[in-house]
Amino acid sequence: MRETQGRVLDVAALARVEGEGAMRVRIDGDTVVGVELDIYEPPRFFEALLRGRGYEEPPDITARICGICPVAYQMSSSLAIEQICGVTVDGQLAALRRLLYCGEWIESHALHIYLLHAPDFLGYDGGIAMARDHRDVVERGLRLKQVGNRLMELVGGRAVHPVNVRVGGFYRLPDLDALRAMIPDLQWACGAALDTVSWVAGFDIPDHHGEWDLVSLAGDGEYPIMGRRIVTSAAPDVVPVEEFGAHAVEEHVAHSNALHASWDSRTYLVGPLARYSLNQHLLPPVAREAASAAGLGRECRNPFASIVVRAVELLAACTEALRLVREYEPPGAPSVPVVPRAGVGHGASEAPRGLLYHRYELDERGIVLDATIVPPTSQNQRAIERDLWQVAQAGVSLDDAALTARCEQAIRNYDPCISCATHELDLRIVRA
Amino acid sequence: MSASTPRVAVVKFASCDGCQLTLLDCEDELLGIAGAVDIVHFLEAGGPLLSGPYDLAIVEGSITTAHDAARIRELREQAKVLVSIGACATAGGIQALRNVADVQELAAAVYAHPEYLSTLATSTPISSHVEVDVELRGCPVDKDQLLHVISAYLLGRPPRLDSSPVCIECKRRGTTCVLVAHGTPCLGPVTHGGCGALCPAFDRGCFGCFGPADTVNSTALVGRLRRTMPADAITRLFHTFATDAPGFRAVHAPEEVEP
Numbered sequence: 001m002r003e004t005q006g007r008v009l010d011v012a013a014l015a016r017v018e019g020e021g022a023m024r025v026r027i028d029g030d031t032v033v034g035v036e037l038d039i040y041e042p043p044r045f046f047e048a049l050l051r052g053r054g055y056e057e058p059p060d061i062t063a064r065i066c067g068i069c070p071v072a073y074q075m076s077s078s079l080a081i082e083q084i085c086g087v088t089v090d091g092q093l094a095a096l097r098r099l100l101y102c103g104e105w106i107e108s109h110a111l112h113i114y115l116l117h118a119p120d121f122l123g124y125d126g127g128i129a130m131a132r133d134h135r136d137v138v139e140r141g142l143r144l145k146q147v148g149n150r151l152m153e154l155v156g157g158r159a160v161h162p163v164n165v166r167v168g169g170f171y172r173l174p175d176l177d178a179l180r181a182m183i184p185d186l187q188w189a190c191g192a193a194l195d196t197v198s199w200v201a202g203f204d205i206p207d208h209h210g211e212w213d214l215v216s217l218a219g220d221g222e223y224p225i226m227g228r229r230i231v232t233s234a235a236p237d238v239v240p241v242e243e244f245g246a247h248a249v250e251e252h253v254a255h256s257n258a259l260h261a262s263w264d265s266r267t268y269l270v271g272p273l274a275r276y277s278l279n280q281h282l283l284p285p286v287a288r289e290a291a292s293a294a295g296l297g298r299e300c301r302n303p304f305a306s307i308v309v310r311a312v313e314l315l316a317a318c319t320e321a322l323r324l325v326r327e328y329e330p331p332g333a334p335s336v337p338v339v340p341r342a343g344v345g346h347g348a349s350e351a352p353r354g355l356l357y358h359r360y361e362l363d364e365r366g367i368v369l370d371a372t373i374v375p376p377t378s379q380n381q382r383a384i385e386r387d388l389w390q391v392a393q394a395g396v397s398l399d400d401a402a403l404t405a406r407c408e409q410a411i412r413n414y415d416p417c418i419s420c421a422t423h424e425l426d427l428r429i430v431r432a
Numbered sequence: 433m434s435a436s437t438p439r440v441a442v443v444k445f446a447s448c449d450g451c452q453l454t455l456l457d458c459e460d461e462l463l464g465i466a467g468a469v470d471i472v473h474f475l476e477a478g479g480p481l482l483s484g485p486y487d488l489a490i491v492e493g494s495i496t497t498a499h500d501a502a503r504i505r506e507l508r509e510q511a512k513v514l515v516s517i518g519a520c521a522t523a524g525g526i527q528a529l530r531n532v533a534d535v536q537e538l539a540a541a542v543y544a545h546p547e548y549l550s551t552l553a554t555s556t557p558i559s560s561h562v563e564v565d566v567e568l569r570g571c572p573v574d575k576d577q578l579l580h581v582i583s584a585y586l587l588g589r590p591p592r593l594d595s596s597p598v599c600i601e602c603k604r605r606g607t608t609c610v611l612v613a614h615g616t617p618c619l620g621p622v623t624h625g626g627c628g629a630l631c632p633a634f635d636r637g638c639f640g641c642f643g644p645a646d647t648v649n650s651t652a653l654v655g656r657l658r659r660t661m662p663a664d665a666i667t668r669l670f671h672t673f674a675t676d677a678p679g680f681r682a683v684h685a686p687e688e689v690e691p
Contacts, residue, residue: 013475013481014475015475015476015477015478015479015481016475016476016477016478017476018449018476019444019449020444020475044446044496044526044527044555045527045530049526049527049529049530053668054665054668057668057672060639060672061526061672064448064450064525064526064571064673065448066448066449066450067447067448067449067450067451067452067453067454067572068449068450068453070448070450111453111456115456115477115478116478119478124478125478125479125480125481126474126477126478126479127477127478128462128463128466128471128477128478128479129478129479131463131466135463138463139463142459142460142462142463143459145456145457145459146459146460149457149459157630157631157633157634158572158630159454159457160450160451160453160454160457160572161450161571161572161641163630163631163634163636164634164636166636171631171634171635171636172634172635172636334635
């Protein structure tokens, strides 16, 4: 046997992921005997901090769980509290929320595709090194990201932790002229996103078949971003969001400050692969055609191809944003009045990296008695570890550097947001 | 990169990543910055991840574990200039709400096995542990202020960060006062500027995410807010994004209102 016996491979601090985590893979001879994704990002106790706060506060407080996907937190929390208060936000206000959320998808997907994930496929240690050889491509990615941020600034006030979101809608309607002035940029973005799909489809994408159930929101006539129904690949039944907790179970394991989840006791996956595979028919036609041209089937279970799916979703989000801006007619008021009342509410939305569920219990004054937040990365952690095991086993003959790089790439396939998995992640390969 | 190109590290402690993301959000300037300095350690962006010494360390996040307390001391020894960015790094952040709560209770509320966690009872700013050269406020920091601090560093002069409160920025911007005109609760008079008075421009009151201004008369503001707000809501308003900062820490609105 070669040196693979007795080898220890460690990545103590994973790069190009959101937040802080590490990986440990233990290999005995030619057999992987252990895989841990260790989340060491310190816990921040948001669910407990929410107790005793007012009903109008969770959108601002929970946004601080994640600087990359604050809108996801603002939307899931708003939807949950609106359910308690018997309020429905629809029409143009719902369209504005979707537009803001498209901004977050564009920003987050462009960041992940161009700066965090593509360097793995092209052999660079990061986006800045990649820019030395591929300046035009990186500039395209940055400009796409900027379009997403600009949408968030126009509708939300700022790109990180938008200030304009409230339970019931918005504080102020966005400036109509400034929104319409975005049209040329969005037209450019649609073209650039289409080019992005072609670009990533040309990468050398490792083969892998993920064995997990897929879970996402169900689209209601459009590709899902916010919704009240959940679909899975395991069963034909549609699950109301209120029953999320009856299916998804989180447990605390020793090596991680993030909680691990299962769906009906089975490993499951949320995020672009799940959304695409379960809702592909709802993509805008241009995105569906681009997916087909990129070689994606009706279902995609190869996590390494997630970069292609993410690019298809980037195109979908740009296309949607352009449509929403063109069709936007300012509503009479920026928000629907909300009067607090006692009760329990559930909210779910599709953060760029997967389904984000919130549940709140309020008293009659609107004070939060209890809060539960289930972020996408903790739902995915079990699937990531399972994949990591298979990828490490399949690549066991690679040298340490190559195998470590492959394993890190496998983790980035999921665009993990460790800050989100607030409850903490560590990558090490140990060969015994 | 030449030998004189500054070596820059971007380092994170307990936080949401939003402030370092603000650096990546400088889409027009990012590649220019990467050309002017040598970014030798920036975990989220990738790159070489080299150890110190560094000419400039940009630090996000608060200190909440014994391990991080040791890590920031090591970083300080390796960094000629240390800039802390954001509400977590400059005031302990929203997670400093634990400083007034029982951490064991918090952990038990979130985790089934709190014994697996190792965490301090407090969330404290970087300046509570080491000397900090420049502090940049905000949850998140303002992009233009961040670019200004980096440019000033490259030009070899101290950054000029206006310490006017949000209230003054609002007047400069010409926004109608949301507190006086609409009765909307607003922390603008006591909050450190830097955001350009963003919230009032969106018809909402400032919620203090840049922390307390240099001089704060919170008693006067609490009296004004008490006309329209219940005491517990006022106390919560002060105790969110910079709860443990001097100037906000001691504010507790009285139940009884002076007539």
